[in-house]
Amino acid sequence: GAGVSQSPSNKVTEKGKDVELRCDPISGHTALYWYRQSLGQGLEFLIYFQGNSAPDKSGLPSDRFSAERTGGSVSTLTIQRTQQEDSAVYLCASSSDRGHTEAFFGQGTRLTVV
Amino acid sequence: QKEVEQDPGPLSVPEGAIVSLNCTYSNSAFQYFMWYRQYSRKGPELLMYTYSSGNKEDGRFTAQVDKSSKYISLFIRDSQPSDSATYLCAMTPEGAQKLVFGQGTRLTINP
Numbered sequence: 001g002a003g004v005s006q007s008p009s010n011k012v013t014e015k016g017k018d019v020e021l022r023c024d025p026i027s028g029h030t031a032l033y034w035y036r037q038s039l040g041q042g043l044e045f046l047i048y049f050q051g052n053s054a055p056d057k058s059g060l061p062s063d064r065f066s067a068e069r070t071g072g073s074v075s076t077l078t079i080q081r082t083q084q085e086d087s088a089v090y091l092c093a094s095s096s097d098r099g100h101t102e103a104f105f106g107q108g109t110r111l112t113v114v
Numbered sequence: 115q116k117e118v119e120q121d122p123g124p125l126s127v128p129e130g131a132i133v134s135l136n137c138t139y140s141n142s143a144f145q146y147f148m149w150y151r152q153y154s155r156k157g158p159e160l161l162m163y164t165y166s167s168g169n170k171e172d173g174r175f176t177a178q179v180d181k182s183s184k185y186i187s188l189f190i191r192d193s194q195p196s197d198s199a200t201y202l203c204a205m206t207p208e209g210a211q212k213l214v215f216g217q218g219t220r221l222t223i224n225p
Contacts, residue, residue, distance in 0.1 A: 004157070031211070040122065042202060042215035043158070056211065091157055103213070105150075105157030 004106035012112045021077040025094030033093040082113045120216030133190040137203035144205040149188045152200045193223045
């Protein structure tokens with residue numbers, strides 16, 4: 001597609017429920033990143049996928065968070081048993097083999113846990 | 115202490131002014147330095163990136179990196195109301211993939 005697409009744009013969920021956030025990267029981009037942006041804060045790294053390599057999961061805040069990338073394209077970030085502190089904007093980015101210096105971000109999914 | 119420090123502002127300047135945005139960092143391994151612009155309810159958009167020390171200019175924007183002081187700057191000349199946004203600095207070491215971001219500075223250019 002023309003850019004990185006994320007869905008849904010907004011999600012309101014009840015505490016304790018599971019949520020899935022989707023990212024469609026730019027076609028042909030091998031690298032995919034998930035970041036989290038809390039109100040008034042910078043972006044916090046969550047996870048990074050590159051081709052068929054094992055993902056870098058070092059930024060995932062707890063075992064309630066997981067992500068997968070199917071067929072080297074679409075990625076899903078899953079948050080289980082959501083908590084109020086999970087409320088944030090979840091941003092996905094993709095880049096070509098040239099790497100992070102030219103990463104393109106999606107518009108984000110605004111998650112609100114009530 | 116955060117690895118990257120950035121004054122969150124808000125910063126408000128009149129149209130046409132020169133704007134200076136800055137970040138300091140503590141990790142001497144950082145080699146790639148970037149500036150992103152983020153409009154309200156949008157994803158960050160890459161403005162400029164610089165490798166190691168030095169200056170880089172692109173139109174009205176100039177990025178400077180001073181590795182000896184662990185200090186980076188973004189200058190905006192002839193600022194326009196359309197420049198009103200949050201500006202985020204980001205950086206990463208050589209060979210690493212995850213970007214470390216500053217908190218972002220909220221900038222408003224008044225007509």
